[in-house]
Amino acid sequence: MRRQEKKPSQQSRRQFLKQSSVLLSSLPFYGKVPFAMPFPIPKHQHGTNLHWLGNHAPDTKRGVTWGVPWSKGALKDAEALVLAAAGEANLCAQHWVTARWPDGSVKWSAHAAVLGREDSGADLVLHKEGARLVRVDKSIVVAEDDDAIRVNTGSIQCVFPKKGGNLIKSIQLGTRMTATDGQLVLYWQNLPEQVAGEPLLSEVLTSEIRDAVVEHAGPIRVVIKTTGIHRSDTGRELLPFTVRCYCYLDTSSIRMVHTLVYDADEYTDFIRGLGVRFTVPMTDPLYDRHIRFCGDNGGVFGEAVKGLTGLRRDPGKEIRDAQIAGNATPPISTFNPSVAKGLPYIPSFGDYSLTQLTPDGFEIRKRTTAGHGWLSSAHGSRAAGAGYIGGASGGLVFGIRNFWQSYPAQIDIRHAHTDAAGLTLWLWAPHAPAMDLRFYHDGMGQDTYEEQLAGLDITYEDYEPEFGTPYGVARTSELEILAVDRTPTHAELANRVKDMQHPPLLVCNPTYYEKSGVFGGAFTAGPPKSVAEKAIEEQLAFYIDYYKKQIEQHRWYGFWNYGDVMHNYDHDRHVWRYDVGGYAWDNSELSTDLWLWYYFLRSGRHDVFRMAEAMTRHTGEVDVHHIGRFAPLGSRHNVMHWGCSAKQLRISTVMNRRFLYYLTADERIGDLMREQIEAVHALQRIVPGRKVGQIAAKGEDKVSMSFGTDWGALASAWFTEWERTGDEEIKQRLLNSMESIGNQPQGFLTSSANMDVHSGTFERVGNSNIHVSHLSAAFGLPEICAELIGSLHVPVFTKAWLQYCEAYNADPAWQKRYLGQTFSKPNLGQGHSRLTAYAGWFLKDLTLKERAWKEFYAGASGMKLGIPSTIRLAPPEVLSERDEAPLSTNAVAQWGLAAMQCLAFAGDPMEKGA
Incomplete structure (x- = not known):
């Protein structure tokens, strides 16, 4: 049974009745909640220093949410925290707890504030104590009745309906209605493209709300969560959605996090367009109406609906300058009379389209109105997917985040010459080919397990009929809209768009993350302490930089692809194996996600954070089935993200999501983690290792589960839910599973057993055989076990895990002496050096620490120390310039994790060759 996390708003807000002329009626309100505005804190007082990720502070006041870890016992609760600018002026902020240590102290806190460049100073500081608080009667006001949720940020007033088709009924800035009728739109057709002799049928589906709630309410930040389905007039329903709208105090923007789940038939349902649409009232004279589009390079395309420049007759410099700047032109009486008289004959361009159909090219077109031809207005490489209409x-002001990276995308403006313009932010461009998610081959006769195993042997593709379906996969996109009271200058708009595309985020110093002890303490920070560590650090940085280049050089972009990387390289064709079975998209294989996140915590590099963020968005959504037969399991690596028939918890593991959730408090990531709590039941339907001899457990309450990839993923889901909510039932399941693993005849070396799906208890295996898989500890198991042992006292589990860590790379003599039997030397010896290092750290055993470094330097099934040689290829040998090194993503991810954890647990490395 799941328990809902206690929302911060329930801990911090009071409800009461209040009259409001803005909100039109007397309704139950969330707010006005007084919140802490402390007096200045003396400069000498210590606190937790914060800084802007990549030194990118918001250009103007903007709502920001971020997370901060705390050492065990350091903070009792978040309510007394105070945000200060460089130890001087204190700032209005909202604080809540997202995770607790076993002793009840705060492990992770989340914070919201409205900040601008002027607030950043040198550093922001979170203080725990010593502040004298006063109460300030100011907050977002939220009113709710049976029909709608109304939000007044103090800058804009918004209405979010609870029923019907409009997710946002209206956005009002002052007395001006800036936008109305915000809804989702989907274009459906029965064929991927027109085929001669076959009718092409199409329909338009729009959003239908099933539920709308205030998910989070506080004085600074409010989140409105709307769920529903796209529905046509004929009753066709497709692609359930969740849209979260984020509003912040005294700001006029709404951030939208848009999630769709694919529930269509990929052979009969083809999505031609998918977007968010608004009506924008237009009241200015046609020559004072402006359209802006932004390039990714900071450039701005700007035109008026009715242009006054370049005419045969000059209206006057003051008038031309005003229009170009976006300002109101002087009265028409001041126009050159010939221009004033000729205004009816100057065409008004009411329709504009920006299309980005590839990652390398966009086009802007315009026309006067439907039924007339388009003019090509501008071209460029990459558009920011943002602009202005008004x-x-x-x-x-509007924007789609990661616009060109998630091509094909499009922005349409229609009827800007009328009183009501239409703005559609297309997440999938109607001008692009329809979304075609059909499997890429016909099965090639692989109807039996024997034939499927033969296919696996040649292309590494685990194929099975009806398993390679996209049914249930999801995609999350981010958008933002901002109401303004004038046309922004080009520089202002470019700065706004920069903040939309790279949302400012507060982070801590890497040394602070290390000292807090979170994420199992599996990383270190700070400058290298020796020549050997410097060499490791340089190689860690090389791999990150190499993959950054690979993403760009091989264009790993697209609506369904952005965020993932490829698995293996083809040195003959000089391309990654995008079309070879199980060697194509990586899908988190061997913990690519963890490699990036731990390296960010170690380095603090903003580019690494953005890589890891994009990967978490992708691997948590696209690589996982969220509804249907395979939910909530993930799909192993394949040519298509959902193509592999191995549906496994090792891909959907919460271990890969926790970093982004705790660093940003993102509610959608919270959803993904909670999906996994009852994932054990999916293993009753889908046996994860069926092609390698795993047999389904008998009995409706039992499931066959490995202690590695399966239980490690389940344990991370249970542990995370417990630390988020304190759910004792979840904790007991976790404890039962840990204790029953520890009580197996060979502990973790027993490998697998049947679990009771209700209690989490494993049956004791009736033999003492040892089974070791090289993959068991390659998908987050070492990292979650370190956290479990650091948080829960289960001696038999700790003993079993330490035995596994010490035994994996041990020689036969050790095995015979301590286990009474031997087993074949497994694969991934270098990657498992981090297990040896952990055992050495826990047991304070110098010999084990030295052994760990020897295993790391030996490079078994990994890589040697040293920057690998890279060659630069150029046309005509290849299509475009690219760098090539002898690397695989598996080896890089495991090398990176081994390097960082050996440094954390085994201490200073030995010199190479020692």
């Missing part, structure tokens, strides 16, 4: 008296 007039000199105000309008709407």
Whole structure:
């Protein structure tokens, strides 16, 4: 039974009745909740220093949410925290707890504030004590009745309906209605493209709300969560959605996190367009209405609906300058009379389209209105997917985050010459080919397990009929809209868009993350302490930089692809094996996600954070089935992200999501983690290792489960839910599973057993055989076990894990002496050096620590120390320039994790060759 996390709003807000002319009626309100505004804190007082990720502070006031870890016992609760600017002026902020240590102290806290460049100073500081608090009667106001949720940020007033088709009914800035009728739109057709002799049928589906709730309410930050389905007039329903709208105090922007789940038939349902649509009231004269689009390079395309420049007759410099700047032009009486008289004959361009159909090219077109031809207006490489529509008296700034990276994308403006313009932010461009998610081959006669195993042997593709379906996969996109009271200058718009594309985020110093003890203490920070460590650090940095280049050089972009990397390289064709079975998309294989996140914690590099963020968004959504037969399991690596018939917890593991959740408090990531709590039941339907001899357990309450990839993923889900909510039932399941693993005849070396799906208890195996898989500890098991042992006292589990850590790379003599039997030397010896290091750290055993470094340097099934040789290829040998090194993603990820954890647990490395 799941328990819902206690929302921060329930801990911090009071409800009461309040009259409000803005909100139109007397309703139950969330707010006005007084919140802490402390007096200045003396400069000498210590606190937790914060800084902007990549030194990117918001250009103007903007809502920001971030997470901070705390050492066990350091903080009792988050309510007394105080945010200060460089130890001087204190700032209005909202604080809540996202995870606790076993002793009840805060492990992770989340924070929301409205900050601008002027607030950043040198550093921001979170203080725990010593502040004298006063109460300030100011907060976002939220009103709710049976029909709608109304939000007044103090800057804009918004109405979020609870039923119907509009997710956002209206956005009002002052007295101006800036946008209305915000809804989702989907274009469906029955064929991927027109085929001669076959009718092409199509329909338009729009959003239908099933539920809308205030998910989080506090004085600074409010989150409205709307769920529903796309529905047509004929009753066709497709692609359930969840849209979260984020509003912050005294700001006029709404951040939208848009999630869809694919529930269509990929052979009969083809999505031609998918977007978010608004109506934008237009009140200014046609020559004072403005359209802006932004390039990814900071450039701005800007035109008026009715242009006054370049005419045969000059209206006057003051008038031309005003229009170009986006300001209201002088009265028409001041126009050159010939221009004033000729205004009806100057065409008004009401329709504009920006299309990004590849990652390398966009086009802007415009026309007067439907039924007339388009003019090609501008071209470029990469658009920011953002711009402005409105007039000199105000309008709407808009943006789709990761626009060109998630191609094909499009922005349409229609009827800007009328009183009501249409703005559609297309996440999938209607001008692109329809979304075609059909499997890439016909099965090639692989109807039996024997034939499927033969296919696996030649292309590494685990194929099985009806398993390679996209049914249930998801995609999350981020958008933002901003109401403004005038047309922004080009520089202002470019800065706004920069913040939309790279949302400012507060982070801690890497040394602080290390000292807090979170994430199992599996990383260190700070400058290298020796020549040997410097060499390791340089190689860690090389791999990150190499993959950054590979992403760009091989264009690992696209709506369904962005965030993932490829698995293996083809040195003959000089391309990654994008079309070879199980060697294509990586899908988190061997903990690529963990490699990036631990390296970010170690380095603090903003580019690494963005790589890891994109990967978490992708691997948590696209690589996992969220509904249907395979939910909530993930799909192993394949040419198509969902193509592999191995549906496994090792891909959907919560271990890969926790970093982004705790660093940003993102609610959608919280959803993904909670999906996994009852994942054990999916293993009753889908046996994860069926092609390698795993047999389904008998009995409706039993499931066959490995102690490695399966239980490690389940344990991370249970542990995370417990530390988020304190759920004792979840904790007991976790404890039962840990104790029953420890009580197996060979502990973790027993490898697998049947689990009771209700209690989490494993049956004791009736033999003492040892089974060791090289993959058991390659998907987050070492990392979650370190956290479990550091948080829960289960001696038999700790003993069993330490035995496994010491035994994996041990020689036969050790095995015979301590286990009474031997087993064949397994694969991934270098990657498992981190297990030896952990055992050495826990047992304070110098010999084990030295052994760990020897295993690491030996490079078994990994890589040697040293920057690998890289060659630069150029046309005509290849299509475009690219770097090539003898690497595989598996080896890089495991090398990186081994390097960082050996440094954390085994201490200073030996010199190479020692």
